[in-house]
Amino acid sequence: MDLKQFEINILPLKDKIFRLAYYLLANKTEAEDATQEVFLKLWNIRQELLAVENMQAFVLRVTRNLCLDKIRSQNRRAGTDELFDDAVVEKNNNPHERVELIxxxxxxxxxxxxxxxxxxxxxxxxxxxxxxxxxxxAITGLNENAIKVNLSRARKKIRDFFSTHPTNSNATL
Amino acid sequence: MKEIDVLLEKYENCELSLQEEADLKRRLLELSGNEYTLYKQLFNAYAELNKSDVPAAHVHNNIVSKLRVHTPISKRRIFQYAYLSVAASIVLAVGFFGLTQQKEAFVIEQGVRYDDMEKAVGCADEAITEAIAPLRSSMQSLQPIKGLEGSLKPSYVATTIKDSSYKVRDDSMLKSRN
Structure with a gap:
């Protein structure tokens, strides 16, 4: 795989790579660094990429593994730092709605x-x-049932946390 | 229980396909009023995160420039040049050897090769002497024929007179000039 093929097939996945790294590392700068590292890793194994069937799944799996390695090496629980930047929402014209969305x-x-x-x-x-x-x-290495169980728990937790959050106390189910 | 509640329950239990989940989100976001505000906000947030959480613009450029730096084109070129230089050296060596071989002087005489120049010249001299030997011997056999000069006298005299007349004329011309 040459540079041109790489730019066409792999580079467009950078936003997905970044987002997964961002939610796992909870830090924008670290997520950007991780994104670049992932691309270098992929570039170093570019000949093997030709045999990959599901490129997106493979790339995100590499991303997840790299982020987990980073978390382990820093000896911290990912996400607890709460270093998320303020959300950037530009396309909403109503200032009140924009603040609410942020x-x-x-x-x-x-x-x-x-x-x-x-x-x-x-x-x-x-x-x-x-x-x-x-x-x-394919990304997580878990079977479909395990994924559904984890996802169901996550969705219910988020719904419960979100409904009881002080800034969202007036939200109705 | 409303249909949408059933779908939301299925959504939370992960019993919907990706397409069904997308339809449910679209239906909820199209609903007006204060119903399902929490889900509307959540689904809207997920969609917005997908759009807004992107790396900074410089990240793309950094990635591309890093990939270019890590492209082993230079390595390949070095190998190509190495092969080329080896091939060129071989061609030069063969050419030089061929040219020096061609400059060597040698003579092959009756299947025997003489590389020494002096020997070759001597050998050639001998061969020439040997070749003209019959010619010399035939010249000697022609000596008695000189006695035939008398029998050819008239023509000989005529020639002599002709020659001498020229000579005389030439002499007179010389004298007149003087």
Missing amino acids: DTLTIVRKLIASLPETQRTIISLRDIEELEFEEIS
């Missing part, structure tokens, strides 16, 4: 970050990236 995004990010690593990975891959269970299974 608050909501910040809360949701923190709620996701508070989940155990497996649930966090799965919910970000399903609800944000909108991937099939098959792909999530």
Whole structure:
């Protein structure tokens, strides 16, 4: 695989790579560094990539493994640092709605970050990236049932946390 | 229980396909009023995170420049140049050897090769002497024929007279000039 093929097939996945790294590491700068590291790793094994069937799943699996290594090496629980930056929402014209959306995004990010690593990975891959269970299974190495159990727990936790959050006390189910 | 509640319960129990989940989110976001505000906010947040959580613009450029640095094109070129230089050296060596071989002087005489120049010249001299030997011997056999000069006298005299007349004329011309 040459540079041009790499730029066409792999580089467009950078946003997904970044997001997964961001939710796992809970730090934008670290997530950006991780994204670059992932691409260098992939570039070093570019000849093997030609044999990969599901490129997206493979790339996200590499990302997850790299982030978990980083978390282990730093000897911390990912997401507890709560270093998420303020959300950037530009396309909303109504200032009140924009502020509300920024608050909501910040809360949701923190709620996701508070989940155990497996649930966090799965919910970000399903609800944000909108991937099939098959792909999530290829990324996490878990079977479909385990994924559904973890995802169900994560969704219920987020719903419960979100409904009881002080800034969201007036929200109705 | 409303249909949408059933779908939400299925959503939380992960009993919906990806397409069904997308339809449910779309239906909820299209609903007006204060119903299902929590889910609306959550689904809206997920969609917004997908759009807004992207790396900074410089990350893309950094990645591309790093990939270019790590591209082993230079390594491949070095190998190519190495092969080329080896091939060129071989061609030069063969050419030089061939040229020096061609400059060597040698003579092959009756299947025997003489590399020494002096020997070769001597050998050639001998061969020439040997070749003209019959010619010399035939010249000697022609000596008695000189006696035939008398029998050819008239023509000989005529020639002599002709020659001498020229000579005389030439002499007179010389004298007149002087």
